[in-house]
Amino acid sequence: MNQVVNIARWEYLTRIRSRWFIISTLLIPVIMIVSMLVPTLLMTSEDTESRLIAIVDGSAQYGHLFEQMITHKYELKDGRPKYQIILLQGRDYAEMKGQALELLDSSLVTACIIIPEDLSESRELRYYAKNLGNFKDQAELQITLQDLFIRQRLVDAAVSEEVIDSVTRPLNFTLMEIGKEGEEQEADELLSFLTPIIFVLMLFLSIFMSSQILLRSVIEERMNRLVEILLSSVSPTQLMAGKITGLGLLGLTQVGVYLVLGQVVSTFQGYAILTSESTLFFLVYFVLGYLFYAAIFAAIGSIFNSEHEAQQASSLFSLICILPIMLSSYVISDPNSTTSVVLGFIPFITPFIMILRIGVEMPQLWEIIASILVMAVSVVLAILAAGKIFKTAILVYGKRPTLSVIWQWLRT
Amino acid sequence: MITLQNVTKTFNHTIAVDHLNLKVPKGSVFGLLGPNGAGKTTTIRMIMNIMQPDSGTILLKERPLLRSDFRNIGYLPEERGLYQKTKLRETIHYFARLKGMSAHAALLRTEGLLEQFDLLGYADRKIEELSKGNQQKVQFIIAIVHEPILVILDEPFSGLDPINQLKMKEVIHSLHEKNTTFIFSTHQMEQVEKLCSEICLINAGQSVLEGPLATIRRNYGAIVVEIEFQGDREKLAELPLRIIELSDQRLRAELNDSRQLNDILPQVIQRVTLTHFRLLEPSLEQIFIDRVKGSSKS
Numbered sequence: 162m163n164q165v166v167n168i169a170r171w172e173y174l175t176r177i178r179s180r181w182f183i184i185s186t187l188l189i190p191v192i193m194i195v196s197m198l199v200p201t202l203l204m205t206s207e208d209t210e211s212r213l214i215a216i217v218d219g220s221a222q223y224g225h226l227f228e229q230m231i232t233h234k235y236e237l238k239d240g241r242p243k244y245q246i247i248l249l250q251g252r253d254y255a256e257m258k259g260q261a262l263e264l265l266d267s268s269l270v271t272a273c274i275i276i277p278e279d280l281s282e283s284r285e286l287r288y289y290a291k292n293l294g295n296f297k298d299q300a301e302l303q304i305t306l307q308d309l310f311i312r313q314r315l316v317d318a319a320v321s322e323e324v325i326d327s328v329t330r331p332l333n334f335t336l337m338e339i340g341k342e343g344e345e346q347e348a349d350e351l352l353s354f355l356t357p358i359i360f361v362l363m364l365f366l367s368i369f370m371s372s373q374i375l376l377r378s379v380i381e382e383r384m385n386r387l388v389e390i391l392l393s394s395v396s397p398t399q400l401m402a403g404k405i406t407g408l409g410l411l412g413l414t415q416v417g418v419y420l421v422l423g424q425v426v427s428t429f430q431g432y433a434i435l436t437s438e439s440t441l442f443f444l445v446y447f448v449l450g451y452l453f454y455a456a457i458f459a460a461i462g463s464i465f466n467s468e469h470e471a472q473q474a475s476s477l478f479s480l481i482c483i484l485p486i487m488l489s490s491y492v493i494s495d496p497n498s499t500t501s502v503v504l505g506f507i508p509f510i511t512p513f514i515m516i517l518r519i520g521v522e523m524p525q526l527w528e529i530i531a532s533i534l535v536m537a538v539s540v541v542l543a544i545l546a547a548g549k550i551f552k553t554a555i556l557v558y559g560k561r562p563t564l565s566v567i568w569q570w571l572r573t
Numbered sequence: 574m575i576t577l578q579n580v581t582k583t584f585n586h587t588i589a590v591d592h593l594n595l596k597v598p599k600g601s602v603f604g605l606l607g608p609n610g611a612g613k614t615t616t617i618r619m620i621m622n623i624m625q626p627d628s629g630t631i632l633l634k635e636r637p638l639l640r641s642d643f644r645n646i647g648y649l650p651e652e653r654g655l656y657q658k659t660k661l662r663e664t665i666h667y668f669a670r671l672k673g674m675s676a677h678a679a680l681l682r683t684e685g686l687l688e689q690f691d692l693l694g695y696a697d698r699k700i701e702e703l704s705k706g707n708q709q710k711v712q713f714i715i716a717i718v719h720e721p722i723l724v725i726l727d728e729p730f731s732g733l734d735p736i737n738q739l740k741m742k743e744v745i746h747s748l749h750e751k752n753t754t755f756i757f758s759t760h761q762m763e764q765v766e767k768l769c770s771e772i773c774l775i776n777a778g779q780s781v782l783e784g785p786l787a788t789i790r791r792n793y794g795a796i797v798v799e800i801e802f803q804g805d806r807e808k809l810a811e812l813p814l815r816i817i818e819l820s821d822q823r824l825r826a827e828l829n830d831s832r833q834l835n836d837i838l839p840q841v842i843q844r845v846t847l848t849h850f851r852l853l854e855p856s857l858e859q860i861f862i863d864r865v866k867g868s869s870k871s
Binding site for chain 1: 618621622623624640643644646648650652653654655656657658659663667668670671672715716
């Protein structure tokens with residue numbers, strides 16, 4: 162036990178003083194948050210360039226009205242219209258269409274909308290663009306056309322201008338959330354989406370930074386053969402336990418820094434991102450997730466001869482863990498669906514999914530307890546298996562053991 | 574101190590150590606000699622419990638080694654490395670602690686050794702800033718920091734300059750005087766002749782020659798006589814000697830034993846004018862080469 166403490170202290174102290182550790186601990190979250198926020202901010206920010214849109218108007222009715230409507234509706238900061246329309250009408254439909262597509266092809270216009278002759282019956286509009294990923298523009302154009310169409314049909318039906326205005330006036334849709342004490346407050350859509358993601362990214366980072374350091378530390382000792390001296394002083398089990406403990410405490414320190422920073426930011430901003438509950442769960446899932454991955458990475462480190470080789474195996478596991486981040490939009494949108502609940506019980510991703518779910522909406526108590534149990538059992542199994550591999554592999558150099566050899570070690 | 578009985582280790586159908594028997598007496602400086610690939614490092618790793626023998630037993634003071642015994646054993650592996658990013662003083666201190674020393678004792682001992690090895694000035698430097706020779710001294714310090722009763726050194730002098738070799742030998746001597754047992758492996762024979770009291774010569778995993786160095790010299794080494802003379806060298810060629818070298822002024826030849834000299838010298842004097850003669854001690858290197866060649870022939 163004493164030796165485990167000695168090793169843990171050594172691993173912790175030599176790492177925590179490293180300048181790179183301090184820098185990356187502080188910088189990585191900043192980089193991650195910035196890289197998440199910047200695109201979102203850019204997408205929601207005002208545009209500075211107006212777009213040329215070609216309209217082929219087969220109906221000889223809507224094109225002109227659309228031009229009037231859209232140029233007034235959306236304006237750039239400097240007052241110029243956001244959309245400028247090149248209207249093609251009154252000639253042969255096919256010829257106009259060909260001409261419009263040529264304009265698009267030569268990039269003179271950013272998009273081209275085809276309004277057919279029989280819009281009232283077919284209700285079919287076509288939108289052509291080189292970039293079909295500009296959802297914001299598409300939505301604005303679509304809403305305006307829809308609006309125009311409804312208006313025009315009402316005018317055709319001889320409904321009065323007043324009624325039309327009152328019918329087509331948009332509804333306000335305010336997002337509200339209910340706080341802890343039942344108080345209502347206006348919600349920030351962006352924030353309620355980002356909070357769980359920030360949490361899961363922080364968890365991912367803390368777990369993987371510590372596990373990667375563990376992996377590197379095992380490989381370093383294997384490569385410089387210090388492991389021979391170490392193992393003439395302590396048992397492999399003590400060595401592994403000491404390393405996992407020391408670097409786990411390192412990870413906890415990192416988590417502590419993040420939680421304090423989070424608290425400072427949320428107090429400063431007036432948002433209650435961190436609650437004592439979410440902090441507690443974060444710590445619980447960090448410890449479980451870290452122990453699980455640390456065991457796996459310690460075993461990987463004991464098998465491979467160089468960091469380069471091991472990196473390939475470890476990146477496989479890191480990829481598995483990116484899965485929850487990729488699934489995050491789904492889990493956030495529907496945290497209590499059967500899929501979300503089931504995902505929360507898959508050991509490799511349990512901590513991440515559960516933190517996501519907790520960040521959105523507190524799951525049922527049984528789900529939390531069950532997920533912790535699943536994780537605890539997985540941790541025990543992972544540590545037992547890793548211990549067996551580590552003990553045998555740590556001093557084996559040269560040829561890397563095959564999977565079947567490793568399987569034999571596990572069975573002994 | 575250490576006894577190996579019938580120890581065998583095989584790697585992928587190659588026998589590295591083949592039914593090896595060894596007896597390292599307490600307080601001895603024991604040299605494990607052999608050419609590259611003879612099984613020296615494997616033997617040491619088995620003693621250090623880094624590898625398990627396939628068969629045979631390794632005993633410490635007539636009983637199997639326990640994990641706790643390793644607290645009293647120091648080890649310098651053949652392939653060397655250290656943590657590069659940590660400071661000298663704290664690295665030595667860490668290994669002393671791992672060997673079970675109290676924090677205070679470890680600190681005192683670390684300071685003492687740093688001073689003894691002229692490393693105090695580097696104590697707070699990172700190890701990567703040290704020269705290779707100094708790093709090697711640090712590794713040696715780690716092997717002896719906990720005042721072990723047995724120190725195992727695998728090729729300790731390779732890569733060290735003469736001054737530092739001398740320093741290391743001094744320390745080995747002074748520890749030896751305090752009854753510390755040393756085992757070291759080497760293929761550098763001069764080191765062994767100067768340091769060892771006992772040797773074991775192994776080749777292809779088997780012991781070829783074992784015992785106190787003096788006995789081995791007496792029993793296995795051919796005595797060489799070197800004679801310088803003036804006169805006709807052809808007259809010497811007819812002497813009943815195993816001649817190694819015969820030139821215009823010099824004759825080198827092997828004697829069966831030292832008594833033969835009494836018969837030979839008068840005959841030499843009769844034939845030529847003797848200007849100088851001396852007996853050469855059998856060199857371990859010659860014994861080594863003879864035995865290794867002999868054993869690979871058989």
